[in-house]
Amino acid sequence: RRDDVANEVVYLVVGVTEDGFREILGFYVGGQESALGWKTILNDLYNRGLEEVLLGVFDGLPGLEEAMKAVYPKSDVQRCVVHKVCNALNAVRKKDQSAVAEDLKPIYKANSQDEAKEKFRAFKGTWQKKYPKVVKSWEQDLEVLLTFLSYPSSIQPMIYTTNIIERTIKEIKKRTKTMNSLPTEKAAEKIVYLQSMDYNQRWAERKLRGFSNAYSTLQEMFKERYGSERE
CATH class of the missing domain: 1.20.1160 (Paired amphipathic helix 2 (pah2 repeat))
Structure with missing residues (x-):
């Protein structure tokens, strides 16, 4: 509630390591979804230490892919x-x-x-x-x-679609929809934070299918683009 009751955007970023483990890397409450908003978020992730990205998977929001390439010029882009x-x-x-x-x-x-x-x-x-x-x-x-x-066949079913993040968003919406409204931005952040922590704890023990077979190839792709050994 900001003066009146209205829906607001929550930006959510899910990453997958070359080991195949998912993690919610960040979430941002407020504003309206736009390519400029996403570029600000991608810059924030970069400044927090997410410096090497192979692939970004998106829906068709105009300008989002350009924002990705501006922040991560060595990354690939996949449209859902x-x-x-x-x-x-x-x-x-x-x-x-x-x-x-x-x-x-x-x-x-x-x-x-x-x-x-x-x-x-x-x-x-x-x-x-x-x-x-x-x-x-x-x-x-x-x-x-x-x-x-261009990626290993064992992980292709995971990366040609935004299904991973769509499912995550759907589950978070279930949590927030049980409330008529949230009084402040901080209250919304708390709900999403707790849900994100719960996901990350569960995901830390669940490797996505196909990544074990793709691991060596992904390591080589990182090394080729960024010139560093992966740990």
């Missing part, structure tokens, strides 16, 4: 494929949704970027005439949609 597919299906007629979904699947299920681009060309040939805007949108974003294919 699940969001992109949903947006495409919302833009086509209901009778075509199943067919479009099936024709999109070979693109993000491909074994390499070259194969994925070939599958996209097939998708374009089928749907260009009927849904040119959908095809154009995928064509423009194809590079950032396929970043995950």
Whole structure:
């Protein structure tokens, strides 16, 4: 409550180490979601010691990927494929949704970027005439949609989508929605802080699937980009 009752944004950042352990790295209450807000947060994370990042996974907020590259120029950017597919299906007629979904699947299920681009060309040939805007949108974003294919196959299902953070946000919302409103920003911060600490304690004992197989490759990727041995 700030003079009146209204919803406010909580920015939340979840990181995954090369060992495969998740951690809520930071949360920030207040304001409206924007690329500028995210850049401020990314700068804060960098100044707190998060200096080496391989990959940032985002939805399609305009400017967010540019903010990531400004703070972490050596990082890759991955656009959430699940969001992109949903947006495409919302833009086509209901009778075509199943067919479009099936024709999109070979693109993000491909074994390499070259194969994925070939599958996209097939998708374009089928749907260009009927849904040119959908095809154009995928064509423009194809590079950032396929970043995950440059990473070890064992972790690709984890990194082509923002599902990890979506699930985390959903659980935190469950906690805050039981209250009609929170009296101050500090009260909101306390709720999110306690929930974050609970997650981090549980996650410290749960390694994500596939990261054991990918560990050596990820170590080499860090070394190649940042020139330092990982501990």
